[in-house]
Amino acid sequence: MSAQQPAPAAESGPKKTGCQPPPVDLSVQVGPLRLDNPVMTASGTFGYGDEHPDLTGVSALGAVVTKTTTVEPRAGNPPPRLFETPAGILNSIGLQNVGAEVFVRDVLPRLRELGPAIIVSVGGSRPQDFAHCVELIQGDGLAAFELNISCPNVASGLEFSRSPAEAAKVVRAVRSRTDMPLFVKLSPNVTDIASVGRACIEEGADGLTAVNTFLGMAVDVERRRPVLPRSVGGLSGPAIRPLALCRVWELARRLSCPIIGVGGIVTARDAMEFLLVGASAIQVGTANLRDPSRGARLVEGLREMLRAKGGGRLRDQIGTLRTPLSEG
Amino acid sequence: MSARTGGSHAPKGCAGGQISIAAAEVVSNQQVARDLYWLSLALPETWGPPVPGQFVSLTLEPPWEETRSGDAGSALLRRPFSLAGFCKKGGRAVAEILYARVGKVTGLISGLRAGQMVDLLGPTGTGFPIAQDAHAVLVGGGHGIAPLLFVADVIRERKLPFTLLYGTRSADQAAPLDAFAGSVRWATEDGSRGTQGTVIDVLDQLTLEQRSVVMTCGPRAMLEAVAHWSGKRGLECWVSLEEIFGCGVGICASCAVPARGGAGAYERFLWACRDGPVVPAERVDWDAWRPVKA
Numbered sequence A: 001m002s003a004q005q006p007a008p009a010a011e012s013g014p015k016k017t018g019c020q021p022p023p024v025d026l027s028v029q030v031g032p033l034r035l036d037n038p039v040m041t042a043s044g045t046f047g048y049g050d051e052h053p054d055l056t057g058v059s060a061l062g063a064v065v066t067k068t069t070t071v072e073p074r075a076g077n078p079p080p081r082l083f084e085t086p087a088g089i090l091n092s093i094g095l096q097n098v099g100a101e102v103f104v105r106d107v108l109p110r111l112r113e114l115g116p117a118i119i120v121s122v123g124g125s126r127p128q129d130f131a132h133c134v135e136l137i138q139g140d141g142l143a144a145f146e147l148n149i150s151c152p153n154v155a156s157g158l159e160f161s162r163s164p165a166e167a168a169k170v171v172r173a174v175r176s177r178t179d180m181p182l183f184v185k186l187s188p189n190v191t192d193i194a195s196v197g198r199a200c201i202e203e204g205a206d207g208l209t210a211v212n213t214f215l216g217m218a219v220d221v222e223r224r225r226p227v228l229p230r231s232v233g234g235l236s237g238p239a240i241r242p243l244a245l246c247r248v249w250e251l252a253r254r255l256s257c258p259i260i261g262v263g264g265i266v267t268a269r270d271a272m273e274f275l276l277v278g279a280s281a282i283q284v285g286t287a288n289l290r291d292p293s294r295g296a297r298l299v300e301g302l303r304e305m306l307r308a309k310g311g312g313r314l315r316d317q318i319g320t321l322r323t324p325l326s327e328g
Numbered sequence B: 001m002s003a004r005t006g007g008s009h010a011p012k013g014c015a016g017g018q019i020s021i022a023a024a025e026v027v028s029n030q031q032v033a034r035d036l037y038w039l040s041l042a043l044p045e046t047w048g049p050p051v052p053g054q055f056v057s058l059t060l061e062p063p064w065e066e067t068r069s070g071d072a073g074s075a076l077l078r079r080p081f082s083l084a085g086f087c088k089k090g091g092r093a094v095a096e097i098l099y100a101r102v103g104k105v106t107g108l109i110s111g112l113r114a115g116q117m118v119d120l121l122g123p124t125g126t127g128f129p130i131a132q133d134a135h136a137v138l139v140g141g142g143h144g145i146a147p148l149l150f151v152a153d154v155i156r157e158r159k160l161p162f163t164l165l166y167g168t169r170s171a172d173q174a175a176p177l178d179a180f181a182g183s184v185r186w187a188t189e190d191g192s193r194g195t196q197g198t199v200i201d202v203l204d205q206l207t208l209e210q211r212s213v214v215m216t217c218g219p220r221a222m223l224e225a226v227a228h229w230s231g232k233r234g235l236e237c238w239v240s241l242e243e244i245f246g247c248g249v250g251i252c253a254s255c256a257v258p259a260r261g262g263a264g265a266y267e268r269f270l271w272a273c274r275d276g277p278v279v280p281a282e283r284v285d286w287d288a289w290r291p292v293k294a
Helices: A100-111 A127-137 A164-175 A193-202 A238-254 A268-277 A294-308 B104-110 B142-157 B199-205 B220-232
Strands: A028-030 A033-035 A039-041 A063-065 A082-085 A088-091 A117-122 A144-148 A182-186 A207-210 A214-217 A232-236 A259-262 A281-284 B020-033 B036-044 B055-059 B079-082 B085-089 B092-100 B117-124 B135-141 B162-168 B184-188 B212-217 B236-240 B256-258 B269-271 B278-280
Touching: A039 A294, A088 A238, A100 A127, A117 A127, A127 A144, A127 A164, A144 A164, A164 A182, A164 A193, A182 A193, A193 A207, A193 A238, A207 A238, A232 A238, A238 A259, A238 A268, A259 A268, A268 A281, A268 A294, A281 A294, B020 B092, B020 B104, B036 B104, B036 B117, B055 B092, B079 B104, B079 B142, B085 B142, B092 B104, B092 B142, B135 B142, B135 B199, B135 B220, B142 B162, B142 B212, B162 B199, B184 B199, B199 B220, B212 B220, B220 B236
Parallel strands: A039 A063, A039 A281, A063 A117, A117 A144, A144 A182, A182 A207, A207 A259, A259 A281, B135 B162, B135 B212, B162 B184, B212 B236
Antiparallel strands: A028 A033, A082 A088, A088 A232, A214 A232, B020 B036, B020 B117, B036 B092, B055 B079, B055 B117, B085 B092, B236 B278, B256 B269
């Protein structure tokens, strides 16, 4: 179940024998990571990953991405932290977390027992904070780090993801301290997402997670005040799926690195959209809030979808979008 | 059964039975007062069991289908409701919910008819501690009376002493509470039933002779007033918290309530769904939780 193990030998193609369901292989390669399936949790929507394992079915996931950890514990933002919008939510959590020391001591040992690959999301206010956090946490039993350079709900949260040079500084600082696989979570709140992504890859990142939440706002009309404590928050959920998909497609067309697609994914069909445009893996986020077992169910859904097509390897579907021009 | 502190970042099993996602069948759904409804839901007999103070989270949306695009339906998130009662009947578990019709989703719920199905996540959160050797003072405001009815059921079953205080704006907004006729002390702001004023005015009339434990649920300002009243008299007080919930199971950190007495930055906010909803009143930083003045 853990990352970086050799994948099971590719099962043969869509041969049908008797009443046996056709063989299906959901494993994917995401840069240096080999995962049993492409389904991950999105950071911040699934706790640390070990809450209520029987309810979430966490063991079926390809990978768990933890809530973002910073060097020091953080309080997060005052309430209200959440506001429901048409087909989405605005959040302003503000990275409330136990800090790296408690994470390593109390949380990490439990995560190692879960089964799926563990990807630790780390955050910080300065490039050296990211590096220090990774140094404190790295060790056996972890698959990768995801650098959260794109949280819209903390001071300086978006600074690193808004310019290629600033993003590069974070990756450079972290890369100099670890050989572990690094994924960088990009913000969609930029003019040219591919230039930021390219800068990260050039500094040694192994792949990109796209995208974090879109900046959004809601106003309490009666009180003439913003609903959220920092005025703006991050929009997620089905509302952003077409926007996120478009960013992933753009990254896939312009860069050749592995991409983890995230943004409004709820069902296996949604996940297939991201895989077809070129994502090697996907993350389920806001949908976990209604159904904490969403990711596990989505894995099963992908298996069924592939079976219905006659079986085969899911990874053969990745990046196979047929655009009108390429057909012509 | 006591509330865990905000510092426990590792949610353990809740105070009641196993949390599950289950299809629940509407047994009945009746209006009991202005904008107030009573919903009975049937579940498999093995569901729960919940303890008084715990909540369930409902969605009216059918489960997502993997081969279709996933949308929000009428609302993306579930809505949390404290249980107003629970029993086993005819080989099924029956969960009781007293709810106010306040928005779009509760409006849709009010239209449910017997036989229709809802999707229910629970039971979740912490419960009220019920002591064998204390007089329970149960203080409910508005639809916040709901979990205290469940507490009163259990206390009455155990033949323990209790007083039930119920405050609403007016008599037509109050659930009838026939099951507790004779043991309810009413307060209405307009004086249309019981004492004119608030539950605090009724609390001031009480003569408490033995050790008493106060348990309360209702609007934030009422909780603060009851906590303050209890604190002045040195009484143990438990409050049921409400904030905007995201997940209801402690994985999204949305339902933050300012906390007192935590050890560090992480413990400055507790999570109403995970550390509560029922917590000791002294755990809440009431000054910080007060909304910004308009």
